[in-house]
Amino acid sequence: MCGIVAGVAGRDIVPVLLEGLKRLEYRGYDSCGVAVHQGGGLRRTRSTARVAELAAQVAQDGVAGGTGIAHTRWATHGAPAEHNAHPHFSNDRIALVHNGIIENHEELRAELQGRGYVFASQTDTEVIAHLVHQLYDGDLFEAVQRATSRLRGAYAIAVFCRDEPQRVVGAREGSPLVLGLGEGESFLASDAMALAGVTDQIVYLEEGDVVDLQPGKCWISARQADGGYRPVQREVRTVHAHSGAAELGPYRHYMQKEIFEQPRAIADTLEGVKGITPELFGKGATAVFKDVRQVLILACGTSYYAGSTAKYWLESIAGIPTSVEIASEYRYRDSVPDPKTLVVTISQSGETADTIAALKHARSLGMEHTLTICNVATSAMVRECRFSFLTHAGVEIGVASTKAFTTQLVGLFLLTLALAQVRGRLTAEQEDAQLRNLRHLPAAVQAVLALEPQVIAWSEDFAAKENALFLGRGLHYPVALEGALKLKEISYIHAEAYPAGELKHGPLALVTAAMPVVTVAPNDQLLEKLKSNMQEVRARGGELFVFADADTRIESAPGTHVIRMPEHYGALSPILHVVPLQLLAYHTACARGTDVDKPRNLAKSVTVE
Structure with missing residues (x-):
């Protein structure tokens, strides 16, 4: 989501700030800005265009300085407009950028207005800038500590003051912020990727940390239970962050490139997996896996659909009760905890x-047995969980997730097999067979990608539609959900997914010739039931677009279009069947002329609630 880059250096820091923003563009944003200490005061340039346009404007304005902050904003409070863009100023003395949401901003705004502060934006961020200004008494570090003690919600901030020209202060609570250490210079960023090429010496700030950056030195204080602060040391890690400047090569968009990178991403994720063992997820996992009696999966968006797929595997293969919760809902309802639950985040x-x-x-x-399936080794999720499995999808720039999803499924399938093993439900012969299937996955996905020309032909029909219905049964219902999500994310076509057996319980009322019905049709135990559901669609004049395994005996006919998958893949079939759905969404979006990699209103990394 929003991106922060800031720093103090003995050189013009503006090129570093702008390059950092470019590396964070993949997150999604609708405005951007930069501010520096220049000529004894604050200089600022903001834009609702892309970072490239901001850079051109900065050059034209002659903005330069050794102390500065920069930001890409994804609108929450206030429309995407220049006056709402960061950095925000307070009385031309304080400059501040912020990721997160301040829950008590309205009461703070009223208090500050009562003290005479005039607000130029609708943002919650401007409240923080004025609060720091109101509390400032010659020491910015102290003012930020006092200000953050009054904030409720999530924040990562970087702030500097006109009166202290070589100082930047940062703080975090609930939103990520890292410290980068260079030779005589220091930086802050919301992601280590923003500092690639500048420094690889990274400190991951922890909840409640406030950090003070000055030339050649910096220090961190941690908030204590009594509300006070004390100096702390945090581990300095060497992080070789990818710059994010991946080349498109022969592809039109990053999303297309990432779809076609899936065979390699899956192979990389499986590299080093010589056998099935709980220790794939960390030291001591065997004892914990033997102790757990149920699994709770927490995730959002595409990751939630990966978890929903894993529920079928975990219950049928490992025989362990599994629930999947939308993370944004779980913490706000009363649930029944069990300390012998394995909590899995994705x-x-x-x-x-x-x-x-x-x-x-x-x-x-x-519930202390925690495990994450994640693509970033240095992320907060990995640090928070006792166990982890790292997918090796590489940097995913397109907002609509593709290779991250398929590699998550690989990690979840390995988890299923590990739990099955400790529960006595995986024989040596079954383990060998499943490992063979996993190792064949890259080749199997490559064969599916060869279907792209047929999918392109379908996309021309879909581009003229405004609604679509996706059907799946059993293990492939979450795949239908993911297919519908991809189509709506990047083509802006309204799409819904249903278990096919639910058609007659309501959705059938929507079916007309104008509503394409995409059907995921593997050759499994529910195939005959699915064929009956397809007949229900045809009887109402609906048009079917079916991804069918080769031996399903589903034939093309008027109103029924069929693309045949190269092979049936048993329990791992969802990993194959989701690929043509990704291609369908991608090529439909291309035909409609939408911004495929940066769809409207969406951000890549959702770091606010």
Whole structure:
């Protein structure tokens, strides 16, 4: 979501700030800005265009300085407009950028207005800037500590003051912020990727930390239970962050590139997996896996659908009761905790605010067996969980997740097999067979990708539609959900997914010739039931678009279009069947001329609740 880059250096820091913003563009944003200490005062340039346009404007304005902050904003409070863009100023003395949401901003705004402060934006962020200004008494570090003690909600902030020209102060609570250490210079960023090429010496700030950056030195204070602060040391890690500047090569968009990278991403995720053992997830996992009696999966969006798929595997293969919760809902309802629950979080970035909050809630209820399936080794999710499995999807720039989803499924399938093993439900012969299937996955996905020309032909029909229905049964119902999500995310076509058996309980009323019905049709035990559901659609004049396994005996006919999958893949079939659904969404979006990699209103990494 929003991105922060800031720093103090003995050189013009503006190129570092702008390059950092470019590396964070994949998160999604609708405005951006930069502010520096220049000529004894504050200089600022903001834009509702892309970072490239901001950079051109900065050059034209002659903005330069050794102390500065920069930001990409995804609108929450207030429309995407220049006056709402960060950085925000307070009385031309304080400059501040902020990720997160301040829950008590209205009462603070009223208090500050009562003290004479005039607000130029609708944002909750401007409240923090004025609060720091109101509390400032010559020491910015102290003012930020006092200000953050009054904030409720989530924040990562970077702030500097006109009166202290070589100082930047940062703080975090609930939103990620890292400290980068260079030679005589220091930086802050919401993601280590923003500092790639500048420094690889990274400190991951913890909840309640406030950090003070000055030339050649910096220090951190941690908030205590009594509300006070004390100096702390945090581990300095060497992080070789990917710059994010991946080349498109022969592809039109990053999403297309990432769809086609899935065979390699799956192979990389499986590299080093020589056999099935709980220790794939961390030291001591065997004892914990033997102790657990149920699984709770917490996730959002595409990751939630990965978890929903895993529920079928965990219950049928491992024989362990499993529940899957939308993370943003779980922490706000009364649930029945069990300390012998394995709490599994799933996140591409490892910084998803709702999922982290749900994880902490589960732990507060006494469920300490925690495990994450994640793509970023240094993320908050990995640090918060006792066990982890890292997918190796690489950087995913397109907002609509593709290779992250399929590698998450691989990790979840390995978890299923590990739990089955400790529960005595996986023989040596079955383990060998499943490992063979997993190792064949990259080749199987490659064969599915060869179907792209047929999918392109379908996309031309879909581009003219405004609604679509996706059907699946059993293990493939979550795949239908993911297919519908992809179509609506990037083509802006309204799409819904249903278990096919639910058609007659309501959705059938929507079916007309104008409503394409996409059907996931593997050759499994529910195939004949699914064929009956397809007949229900045809009887009402609906048009079917079917992804069918080769041996399903589903034939093309008027009103029924069939693309045949290369092979049936048993329990791992969802990993294959989701790929043509990704391609369908992608090519439909291309045909409609939408911004595929940066769809409107959406952000890649959702770091606010």
